[in-house]
Amino acid sequence: MLTGRAVRARRAGFTLIELLISMVLMGLVSGAIVKLLLRQQRFYNSTTDLIQTRQQIRQAAAMLPSDLRGISSVAGDIYAMSDSAIEFRSVFGTSVVCANIGGMLSTVPRVLARNSTMTSWARPPALGDSLAVYNNGPTAALADDGWTRFQITAIPTPVTTNVANGCPVTTGLTQAGDVSAINPSYQLTLSPAAPASIAVGAGIRFFRRVRYRIYRETDNQWYIGFFECLAGRTPACDLTKPIAGPFQPYAPTGTSGMQFAYYDSTGAVTADPLQVARISLVVRGQAAALMNLSGAGGTLFRDSLRIEVGLRNRR
Structure with a gap:
């Protein structure tokens, strides 16, 4: 039986509880996505630092041996040598x-x-x-x-x-x-x-007279530096220029970013520039910042490379 009362149509929608549940779920999903993106960004930055550190080591390994192989110790090519520098x-x-x-x-x-x-x-x-x-x-x-x-x-x-x-x-x-x-x-x-x-x-x-050494730059990082000298020029030697780095800091305990050792023809360590037959070079790279590849926390990435260089015209 019809009456005069109008029947109000029900509108489809969400209850307050449903909205709260949806917002919580969206927050959880968004948080997970942001966390994943941050981890990916940290991984990308750390991987870039790792590649750059190894690239700097390879750069030093490519430059120094080619110069060192041309040394003739018996002809007096070595002017000065130490564990952290060589001038020749x-x-x-x-x-x-x-x-x-x-x-x-x-x-x-x-x-x-x-x-x-x-x-x-x-x-x-x-x-x-x-x-x-x-x-x-x-x-x-x-x-x-x-x-x-x-x-x-x-x-x-x-x-x-x-x-x-x-x-x-x-x-x-x-x-x-x-x-x-x-x-x-x-x-x-x-x-x-x-x-x-x-x-x-x-x-x-x-x-030309040149010198390679490990030194600390104004950014407080340690680099392999290079300078050359010309007789008659003022000043005779130019300023040290960084050619690779950063590397581990200099230390007399055998952990320097660049470390030289000198050996004679018998394999014994020598301090006589005229007796050097082989130069051992160790390059130790160090990332400029902490790296986080696993997400478990930042660590300082280090890597190293050892090179043995035999000199020409050696005794």
């Missing part, structure tokens, strides 16, 4: 004598039309650099043959044409057009003057 005569280039005029030597240009390479250097020679030139000696006997050392006493003169004081084609080492403004020969003024017994075709090795 470093080879930065080679060339061939193309002319010897009045005791001044000229080099073969770097690029030749025949695609052969007789000159290669990391940078052109400069005033104050030293070099060793193979000297055949005044006689045909082998006894007076050997390497003679000189120092460059004037800014090397670039020779841009095939003239006599450069690298003329008459030497047979160059062809017409090999010598140019962008591919010059360098005439070197030396002390002492080169003797006449140094002939065209003699080998040249260019040297």
Whole structure:
């Protein structure tokens, strides 16, 4: 039986209890997602630090041995050495004598039309650099043959044409057009003057005094540093520049970020630069911040690498 009362339709919706339960569940899920994202971010940052630490170790391991292998201890290449630093005569280039005029030597240009390479250097020679030139000696006997050392006493003169004081084609080492403004020969003024017994075709090795050491920078981190010296420059040695790091701090207890040990031909430890036949180098890397890979708490990541380098012309 119908009445005059209107029947009010029920509206679909949530009760207060259902809303509270939904909010709690959403909070739990959101918290779990945020926690997961934070853990992923920490893992990513820690992995990046780990990779960077190992990369710095590899960088040091790639740079130092290549320089150390060129040392000739019997020739006096090592100026100073300790457990945390080494200073020595470093080879930065080679060339061939193309002319010897009045005791001044000229080099073969770097690029030749025949695609052969007789000159290669990391940078052109400069005033104050030293070099060793193979000297055949005044006689045909082998006894007076050997390497003679000189120092460059004037800014090397670039020779841009095939003239006599450069690298003329008459030497047979160059062809017409090999010598140019962008591919010059360098005439070197030396002390002492080169003797006449140094002939065209003699080998040249260019040297510069360098030093590697572990030191603390202004950010209080320890790095492997490098500087080079040139005689006649003021100051003779430039400032130490970081080339890799950070590493573990220096310590005399055998845990330094970079540690040298020196051995003679019998394998005994030596402090005599003229007796060094092998250099042992240990590089110990250290992350710049705490790492958290497992989520159990931050730890300071460390890694190390040991390298043995045999020297040339050793006793």
